Amino acid sequence: MAHPNEEHLKRFMDAYAANDADALRGLLADDAVWHVGGTHPLSGDYRGVSEILDYFNNVGAETKGTIALHPIEIMANDTRGATFLRVTASREGRELDVTMAEAFTFDEQGRIREFWAHATDQNAIDEFWRKP
């Protein structure tokens, strides 16, 4: 049987794709930290639910809702999780199609406390987010 935190990661990805702020808020720890890698305008650390939701909103607006997450494998235990997924999106006539490896930690209630990741092609992501 899947660990409850695997279900939390699936729900998180569904809520992210649907831009469901209420659902996302319930899946993030109050003091969550979101590390966005790379050297593009959105790279950096987002701290706390409100900053993280603003970042998600920004991604949604910039990609006009085209960002889609295609899970390949999801793993989790009580304290940590991992997702491997394909991410596709379009923006300003550019197409993104990369595979990501993502690491998570959870608090005692199974809410995401920390996130960090790397892609198969970070340059493609940096180029995708480059200012027009």
Place this chain on the structure above:
Amino acid sequence: MMGEKAQKLAEAMGLITQGRTKEFGETLLADDVVWHWPGTSRVSGDYVGRDEALRLLQGFLELTGGRLSVEPIDILEGKDHLMSFTKVTATREGDDLDVTMADAMRFGPDGRVVEYWTLSNDQNAVDQFIGR
């Protein structure tokens, strides 16, 4: 219970702590492995093939040799993937490092790693430590 992939990783890590880098590569890495190292340090980039991957590893070990403490935290093992969490610290005057790494691996049909991502929750600190 430790799964096959975690066992393979433990075996390979044993070799590397003995300085047996080549055998580490032959044990863990497929011939055509691709290793993605994030950030903006002097070793950041994509390394294609086992020889290139070992060149990355050798370069990393030379740059950090004897200065790192790597403490295993957790391993998540799925059907095709594994993620190994470690606490990596180094104490040296004016040059401290304290990060959580997540080594993400996709295994191929011969039971060796075909894709490897090195994820850090503080890439900037890692880049500074390695040197840009």
